[in-house]
Amino acid sequence: MALPIQDLPAWARLNDVSFDNVEVTTTVDKGYGVVSQKDLAAPEGTVETPQLLAVPHDLILNSLAVEEHAKEDKEFKQLLEAVGHHTADNNVATPRQRSALPACSTVLLPTVWTEDERPLLKGTSLEVAVGAKLRALDNEFEMIREASSDIPYWNGLLWHSGAVSLKDWVHLDALYRSRCLELPKSGESMVPCIDMINHSSDPSAYYDQNSDYEAVLLLRPGASMSKGQEVTISYGDTKSAAEMLFSYGFIDPESTSESLVLPLAPFPDDPLAKAKLVAFGKAPKVHVARESGSIRWDSNFAYLKCVNEEDGLDFRILQDNEGNQQLRVFWQDEDVTDQISEFQKLVAQTHPLPEVLRLRVAVSVQENLEIHLEQLKSELPRHDSSTVREECLKHGLLLRQIETSLLEDAIQALEQEKNSLLEAENVVAYLGSMETSNSDLVGEEASNEADDFS
Numbered sequence: 001m002a003l004p005i006q007d008l009p010a011w012a013r014l015n016d017v018s019f020d021n022v023e024v025t026t027t028v029d030k031g032y033g034v035v036s037q038k039d040l041a042a043p044e045g046t047v048e049t050p051q052l053l054a055v056p057h058d059l060i061l062n063s064l065a066v067e068e069h070a071k072e073d074k075e076f077k078q079l080l081e082a083v084g085h086h087t088a089d090n091n092v093a094t095p096r097q098r099s100a101l102p103a104c105s106t107v108l109l110p111t112v113w114t115e116d117e118r119p120l121l122k123g124t125s126l127e128v129a130v131g132a133k134l135r136a137l138d139n140e141f142e143m144i145r146e147a148s149s150d151i152p153y154w155n156g157l158l159w160h161s162g163a164v165s166l167k168d169w170v171h172l173d174a175l176y177r178s179r180c181l182e183l184p185k186s187g188e189s190m191v192p193c194i195d196m197i198n199h200s201s202d203p204s205a206y207y208d209q210n211s212d213y214e215a216v217l218l219l220r221p222g223a224s225m226s227k228g229q230e231v232t233i234s235y236g237d238t239k240s241a242a243e244m245l246f247s248y249g250f251i252d253p254e255s256t257s258e259s260l261v262l263p264l265a266p267f268p269d270d271p272l273a274k275a276k277l278v279a280f281g282k283a284p285k286v287h288v289a290r291e292s293g294s295i296r297w298d299s300n301f302a303y304l305k306c307v308n309e310e311d312g313l314d315f316r317i318l319q320d321n322e323g324n325q326q327l328r329v330f331w332q333d334e335d336v337t338d339q340i341s342e343f344q345k346l347v348a349q350t351h352p353l354p355e356v357l358r359l360r361v362a363v364s365v366q367e368n369l370e371i372h373l374e375q376l377k378s379e380l381p382r383h384d385s386s387t388v389r390e391e392c393l394k395h396g397l398l399l400r401q402i403e404t405s406l407l408e409d410a411i412q413a414l415e416q417e418k419n420s421l422l423e424a425e426n427v428v429a430y431l432g433s434m435e436t437s438n439s440d441l442v443g444e445e446a447s448n449e450a451d452d453f454s
C-alpha cells in the first residue's frame with residue numbers, strides 16, 4: 001500500500017535518502033515536483049556541482065534487484081520461473097527490505113486513457129501504436145495468468161479473487177515507462193525520489209551515479225536557482241511529440257523533434273504483398289521529419305512495396321542443411337535478405353532508373369500521408385469535460401496540431417519532389433516510352449477488335 005506524500009521526509013530519513021536543500025511539493029500542472037529550499041548556483045565550468053539528492057544503491061530497482069528480490073520472495077520466484085525466467089543462485093548482497101513508497105500522482109499515458117479519450121488519437125501516429133501496445137500488454141498478461149495458473153498463490157490473485165487485473169498490468173507498464181531512468185552503472189532503473197523530478201527544455205539538474213553506486217541528482221554546471229524554483233531534468237530533446245506523449249503523457253513543444261512515424265501497408269493487389277511483409281519482418285513504417293527547416297522522409301518498406309519482379313525483385317524458398325525452409329529476398333539475383341533493413345539505400349543505388357523508382361515511391365508515400373491527414377482533419381467525436389480529462393484533451397489536441405502541420409508540409413514537399421522528378425531526363429524518356437508502348441497496345445487492341453467484328 002502506498003504512503004501519503006506527507007510521509008516522504010520520514011520515509012527518506014528511514015531509507016538513507018538525502019535531500020540537500022530541495023523538497024518535494026505539489027506543482028500547478030505536473031503533479032508532484034521538487035523545488036529548491038534556497039538560492040543555488042553552479043558556475044559554468046565547475047567540475048563538482050552541488051548535490052541535490054542521493055539515493056542509496058540498494059533502493060535502485062533494476063533487473064538485478066528484481067532477481068535479488070526473487071531470492072527472498074518464494075511466490076515471486078515461482079512466478080518468474082513460470083514465465084520462463086530462471087534466477088541464478090549465486091550469492092548476492094541481501095537487498096534492503098522494500099517498504100511501501102509514497103504515492104506518485106496520476107499517470108496519464110495514452111494506454112491508460114479511457115474509451116472516450118482514445119478517439120483523440122484518431123489519425124495521429126499514435127492511433128496504431130497505442131492499439132498495438134494495448135494488444136501486446138493484453139497478450140503478456142494472459143501469458144502470465146496461464147503460466148502461473150497452477151501456482152495456488154497466483155491462481156488466487158489472477159483467477160479467483162480478481163485482485164490483479166489487466167488494468168493493473170497496463171497501469172504498471174505506464175508507471176514504469178514514465179518513471180524509468182537510464183543510469184550509467186545500473187542501466188534501466190526506477191529510482192525513488194529522483195523519479196519526482198519533472199522535465200524542462202531548460203533543465204537545472206541532471207542525474208548520475210557516484211562511486212558508491214548511489215543515484216545522485218546534481219545541479220548542472222552554469223545553472224542557478226532561486227529559493228522555491230522547481231528543479232528539472234531533461235527527459236530527452238530528440239523525442240517526437242508522439243514519443244513524449246506515449247512515454248510520459250505530455251508534450252513539451254520546446255523540446256520535441258519535429259518528426260513522426262506512420263504505418264504503411266503493401267498495395268492491396270500486390271501478389272507479392274505477403275512475401276514482402278514476411279521478409280521485412282517488422283511493422284512497415286514511413287518516417288517523416290523536419291530537419292533544419294527542410295522535410296526529410298524515408299521508408300525501407302516503401303521501396304520494397306514499390307518494386308516488383310520486373311525491377312529485379314525475387315523471393316525464393318531455400319532449404320538449409322537441417323531441412324528448415326527459409327524465405328530469401330533476391331534483388332537483381334543477389335541474396336539481400338540480411339540487408340532488408342537497408343533496402344531503400346540498396347535499391348536506390350542499384351536500380352537502373354533510380355529517378356523513376358523514386359517517383360513511384362514518392363507518389364505512394366504521399367498518398368499514405370494524405371490518408372492520415374484527412375483523418376486528422378476529420379471531425380472528432382464530441383468530447384465533453386465530464387468524460388474527457390483536461391490533460392488528455394490538451395495533449396491530444398496538441399499532438400493533432402503538431403502532426404497536421406508536419407503532414408501538410410511533408411505532402412507539399414513531396415509534391416515539389418514529384419514535380420522535379422517528372423522533369424528528370426530519365427523519367428521523361430521512360431514516360432515517353434510507356435506512352436508509345438501503350439498507344440501500340442491500344443492500336444493492337446483496336447485491330448483485335450476489328451478482327452473480332454470481321
Ligand SMILES: C[S@@+](CC[C@H](N)C(=O)[O-])C[C@H]1O[C@@H](n2cnc3c(N)ncnc32)[C@H](O)[C@@H]1O
Nearest residue numbers: 030031032104105178195196197198199248250
Ligand atoms: C518521473 S515523473 C515526475 C514526477 C511526477 N510529476 C509525479 O507527480 O510523480 C514523470 C511524470 O511527471 C509529469 N511531468 C513531468 N514533467 C512534465 C512537464 N514538463 N509537463 C507536464 N507534465 C510533466 C508527467 O505526468 C510524467 O509522466
